[in-house]
Structures are given as structure tokens and as C-alpha cells.
Amino acid sequence: MEKEKILAKMTLKEKIAFCTGADAWHTKAMAQYGVPGIMMADGPHGLRKQPDGADMVGVNASEPATCFPPAVTAGATWNRNLYEAEGEAIGREANAAGVSVVLGPGCNIKRHPLGGRNFEYLSEDPYVAGKMAAAFIRGLERTGTRASLKHFAANSQEYKRQNGDSLADERTLREVYLAPFEIAVKEGKPGTVMSSYNKINGIHASDHKWLLTDVLRQEWDFDGLVVTDWGGLSDRIEAFKAGCDLAMPGGNHYMEKAALKAVKEGRLSEADIDASVLRILSLAEAAQKDTKTCRKEVDWAAHHRLARTIAEQGAVLLKNEGELLPLAEEDFVLIGYMAGTLRFQGSGSSHINPVKLVNMTDALPGVPWEACCDAAGNVTEEELKRAAALAASRKAAVVVVGLPESFETEALDREHMRLPEGHNQLVEAVAAANPNTAVVLLGGGAMELPWKDRVKAILYLGLPGQAGGEAAANLLTGKANPSGKLTETWPLALEQVPSSETFGKKNPEYRESVYVGYRYYDKAKQAVAWPFGYGLSYTNFTYSDLRIELLAGAKNGGSTESGSDSSPVCRVTAAVTNSGSRAGAEVVQLYLAPPQEGLFRPWKELKGFARVELQPGERREVSFELDHRSFAVWTGCTMAAAKAAEGGWIVPGGTYKVQIGASSRDIRLEQELQIGGETAETPAWQKGSWYETLEGKPDRAAWEQLMGGPVPLQPDPVKGSFTMDSTCLEMKDHSRLMALLCTAVKLVVGKRFGKDPDPNDPAYKMVITSALDCPLRALVINAGGLLTDGMAAFLLKIANGKKKEQG
Secondary structure (H helix, E strand, O other), X not given: OOHXXXXXXXXXXXXXXXXXXXXXXXXXXXXXXXXXXXXEEEOOOOOEOOOOOOOOOOOOOOOOEOOOOOXXXXXXXXXHHHHHHHHHHHHHHHHHOOOOXXXXXXXXXXXXOOOOOHHHOOEOOHHHHHHHHHHHHHHHHOOOOEEEEEEEOOOOOOOOOOXXXXXXOHHHHHHHHOHHHHHHHXXXXXXXXXXXXXXXXXXXXXXXXXXXXXXXXXXXXXOOEEEEOOOOOOOHHHHHHHOOOEEOOOOOOOOHHHHHXXXXXXXXXXXXXXXXXXXXXXXXXXXXXXXXXXXXXXXXXXXXXXXXXXXXXXXXXXXXXXHOOOOOHHHEXXXXXXXXXXXXXXXXXXXXXXXXXXXXXXXXXXXXXXOOOOOOOOOOHHHHHHHHHHHOOOOEEEEEEEOOHHHOEOOEOXXXXXXXXXXXXXXXXXXXXXXXXXXXXXXXXXXXXXXXXXXXXXXXXXXXXXXXXXXXXXXXXOOOOOOOOOOOOEEOOHHHOOOOOOOOOOOOEOOOOOOOOHHHHOOXXXXXXXXXXXXXXXXXXXXXXXXXXXXXXXXXHHEOOOOOOOOEEEEEEEEEEEOOOOOEEEEEEEEEEOOOOOOOOOOOEEEEEEEEEEOOOOEEEEEEEEEHHHHOEEOOOOHHHHOOOOOOEEOEOEEEEEEEEEEOOEEEEEEEEEEOOEOOOOOHHHOOOHHHHOOOOOOHHHHHHHHOOOOOOOOOOOOOOOOOOOEHHHHHHHOHHHHHHHHHHHHHHHHOOOOOOOOOOHHHHHHHHHXXXXXXXXXXXXXXXXXXXXXXXXXXXXXXXXXXXXX
16 A cells, blocks of 8 residues: 555545544545555453444444453453463454454553542553553554554543543653553554543643653654544544544544634644544555454464463452461352352443353352342342351352442442442351351452451452353362452552542542552551552462662662663562462562652652462572663653653652562562662652641642642533533533433433333443533534534534524
């Protein structure tokens, strides 16, 4: 395909139209130029390919595919090779199905435990999230399928996700929320990146030139295509300027006339449009080539085994008092609805139709089982009595509980960290009847467990995918040894979370800055249920022989004045030994504790990890390299300075502690390292502020200092101020016509879910929320041509009272 020649033949109108998709899942084909359309499909833990003609409402209607464990479990493996293998398997399934781009992985930061899509994301820590995402991308793209790294960026809540504004200072963005994407882009080299719905400091991600061009393309050398999230295009003119190439879904003409007019009036350069067209042509050319060379038959059995291995390695043993686990099959009973109907994935656009599903009862057919509760977790007194009687009949009882599907779904944040009350009652009843009670816990994030001190063992499976029942059986009976480690801290209560006062607001203020997850809890000395990096095993591990070797570029006692930020400073080596009687795996974690004088910093930050499999008595050395970036902070310099060789990153000089541990709070080895560097200027306002003391919650006045000045509160839109960014829900109380539109949307969506849709159906909840609380511009985009720009503009005038409503 001669892209430049094709571009030269295209009219301006054709070029603008080419940058919007053909339908829900395809890019436009241009047969007159020999340009094929390509298909995209949802991921990220499996292939969600919808049949031809399907729209975004048919969320769960998709072709069968392997349902791997979602990122909450896959991330807990800390196994880059395994996650890379998952990416490759999904790529092979996509390739066989004719899908050229898989929408994943997701590597947004888990800022708050109630984030509605936390189950789709890897960690609260940018380093492990970025490294794991890069591995997944490498595996996927090895098959010729392209990844779409998402959701770029600062997309850490579902409430008002399509028109909310994430307000954060640049240091917070650089060190926490952009960092996983930077690692994934530089090391994984994805073919596409997906812009998020939300605004970032007042500008929608799709229109954000600083984000998409200055940072992503110029600083990180990304040379692929940027695609919007579905319905996430804000302003087509500004998006072209920003470097956002492809608007999805297609089937609409949103702002195409406006873009054409802008070019003719000199407000938009045709060169910006040409750049987007060339990037789409490049993707189509690569897809055409790879379709011919990479397509192979899918080994479904092998993919199922891989899904089981990921579930086994991602399971986290939270408690095992008296070494209750593992158990012989004849020694325990199973209790709980979820043992027979496994909660194995989340809800929303990532929902996979599994080729096979193994429940715990399928994998343990000889173990007595009773549900003793319903799908929602409701129990009766009679069911509690039956549970207690069954529990008392064997040496041990295993209760399977967790978050029902309705508790966590895309488009809606969780309301609390609690389990259904019936689940708590069930655990309490079983524990009272049998002191040898173990709990298997299912769900996509941190939970409050009021009974945790009254059971002997807790095995957290997260969301274990289609082979989750087999994995659970193998772990409970000792055929597999738990080795997963938490990639997010489990607080004792929501009140502890530093972002608890600003999460879930339309315009979330990231007042906590870099103090996310363990970065906050550890420095603030907060007691937690389980710390970041935590997880037990059926064996034990000892650590020894920490050594630090300075490398080139670390002159004068570790001075870092030479070399790029990826130049190695030192090599860290430590030994780990399996001191128990079972084969097992340990995740060795390297933390760097920076000097606490000067600019505020966390007590420690993860800078390396390695998963090591060891036989009993086996000893192995692990090695890590720390580069300049490992020690660096972002100084908040201007963009001009950021484009220099070292960017805005500087390495503050001082005494650092290199720590090797089994979790952020279980440091086994430590050694000091003197690093010569620069002085990070400490702002005058920092002294005595929350950012130094971490007492209470971060206050708005200090945060505004961090932001560089006052941040006006944004009032809710009212009649007369509505824009295309306003939603039906925001306008319905001010306009009868908008109220009627809401009713019509409910009827249309409801028909897709049957005559009388269940309001607790997570798919229905997601779609109805997404439809009613999406901006007017997104309704135009998602309507497939049924609602035009002109019609939307007319509705907007009525909502604002500029045209009289009839009736």
C-alpha cells in the first residue's frame, strides 16, 4: 500500500470522514483506493468479538473465547512471562477471528478501592502496572494483532467518567498516573493507544495536545495510532490538532462538516488531518499483511490450561492460621452459592463469553456442597442452620463468598467495601460450627471482612476466569501452592483512603498527590488489613546476601550527572531460599526509600520485582538494575525544559535505602546507598502542610498551592449554560424535551434486555447509566446517524431556553 499516493488522491472530505469508523467495530474501507477496513474488539482478558451488525448495547452477546482471569488476578501473579503468554494467546484468538486490534490492556492506577473498573486494572503502583502491561502488549503484538493501551489517562473512577475533570498537578501525573503508560509505551510498543473519556485539567483527553502529542509522541516516541474510547470524542477539530486520529464508534458524521469548515477558514491545518489519515492507513496496511502471515488455528485446550495457571499463580493466600490449608478432599465440605456458580469475571465491555467454564463443584465432585444462599447473597435462618450442620460434619469447612456481579461493573463505582450481609452471616455461622473454617474470596478489589479474625484461612482468588474452579480445587488441596501477591493495599475502612473526600465527585481533585496506596499508608503509619505486595505460601522463604554494585554513570559516590534516565546506576543482588518442605514461588520486591529531607516524597517506592520458583532447600540469586529514573522526581519544569535530554526529572542527592522484601511492610534486607545529585527545590508552603505530616486529609488550600494557584470550583450546569458536554440526566429537570429523551433512551435500552429488564442486571445497569449520563455529543456519536449534529444543536437550544418548548 503506497500510503502517500493514496493520501494525495483523497479529497479533504474523504480524509475527514476516513478518521471516523464505519460502524461499532470497524474502520472505514476505501475500495477505490484499495484500503481495507479492519476490525477491533474489546479485551483485555479475552476476546469479546460481537457478531456483525452488533452495536454497543449488546454487551454480553459475543462469540465464545477463552476467559482469562481479569487484571486484578493476572496482576497478582507478578509474572511478566505468564502475562505475556496470555497476551499472545488472546492475540492468536483475535487473529483467527479476523480481529486486528484488541482493546487492552488497561493500566490505569487504582486510586481508590471503589473504582468501578478496578478489576480491569493491574495495580495501585505505576511500576508493576507498567511492566505487566508492557509484557501483555509484547505477547499480543507478536501474533500480528495490535494492542490498544487504555485508558489514557487519569481515568480512575466511573462516576461522570464521560464529562468529569481529573484535576491533578503535573508531578502527580508524571510520577503516578502517566508512569505506567510511559513504561508500557516504551517497552511494549503498542500499535494503538486509547484516549480516555475524562478531561484532564479542563481539557478532554481526546483534545489534549500536551497529552497526545507533546508527551505521548514527542517525549515517549510513540509512533502508532490514537483512537478514542467509544463515544469519547469531544471536539473533532481540537482532536485533530491534538493528534487523536480515529473516532469510534463509526456510523455517524459528528463534526465532519465543522472540521471541513475549519480547514477552509484556516482554523485547522490539513496537515494535522493528513497525519491522522497516514496513521490509520499504516494500521490498515499492517493488519492486511499480518492477516495473511500470522493466522493459525487456536489451541483452546492449551489456552484453558494457561487460564488455570494464571488463576493459580494470581491467588493470594491472605491467612493460614495453624497451616489449615491445604486440605485433603475427604476432609472438607463446600458451602456457598459461588462454589456452584463461580464469580469469574467483571461486568461491562470486558465481559467474555467463555468457551468453557469450570466451577468449584465441577472440579471437586466428591466434596459435599450446599449453596445456603442465593446469587445476591441473601440467606434465611433455615439456610444458616443447614450450613452449620454441614460444616460440623467434616474436619474443615470451606465457605465461598465475595462480591456479587451486581456490586461491581463498568460505568458504576462500588458503593462500599462490604460483602452482602448474608455472606457475612454465612461465614459467621460456619465458623461457629467448625473452628477449622477457610474462606475462598471472590471479587475484583479490596473488601471489608468483619469475620477475618474468626476464620483460620482466607484464600483470595480475585476474579479467576473460566478455569477458576480448577485453580481453586488445586490450591485448596495442595496440587498448587499459592504465590500471588496483592497489587493494591487493602485498608481496614474507607475512611483511611486519602482520596475518600474527593473520589466520586464530578471533577475529582487529586489532592493526595503522589500519596496513592502504600505510598500513603506506609508513610502515614496507617494500620491496614493487608499491605501492598502481601501474600502467603504453603512454604517459607528466607532472604540473604544483599549486594549493591555501582555501575558506569554513577561517578563520585553515585553522582548521576551523566547518562540518560535509562542508564544503569547500580545492580542490586540478593539471594532467596525456600526454607520449607514444599516447592513454591516467591515474589521478591525491591523498594527504594529516598531521603526525606526536602521535597516531599513517599517513604518507599517499588522499583523492581522478580518471581522465583524454588524447590525445598533451593537457593537462587535475583538481580535488579536501578537506573537514573529509579531515583528521580518530577520538578514541575516548563514543557520546553521537559523536551531536553533529561526532561523535568532530577535525581535529588542524599542517602537512599535499598530494600528487599516480601511486601511493602515486610522488608527483609536493607542497605544504604549514597547518591550524588541535585537539590529539588522545596516550596515554602510545604512546611507543616499535609504533604509533610499526612495528618488528617489533604486540604484544598495546600492542594491549590501544589497546583500553582487557585482552582475555581466548577458549578453544576444550569439552564442557559448547557453545552454538548452536558448529559441528559443533567438537563432533564430543566427541559421537558430532555426528560422525554431520557424516557425514550430507557425504552430503547430496555427492549434489548427483554420485556421486563432486571434493574440489578449489571449489564443493564452499565448500559442505562452510560446512555443517560453520557454527553449530548456522545449520543450523536453512538446513535449511528439517527441523531445528527443539527438535531443535537436544536435540542441544546431548547434545553437552554433559547427555543420554546411545545406542549
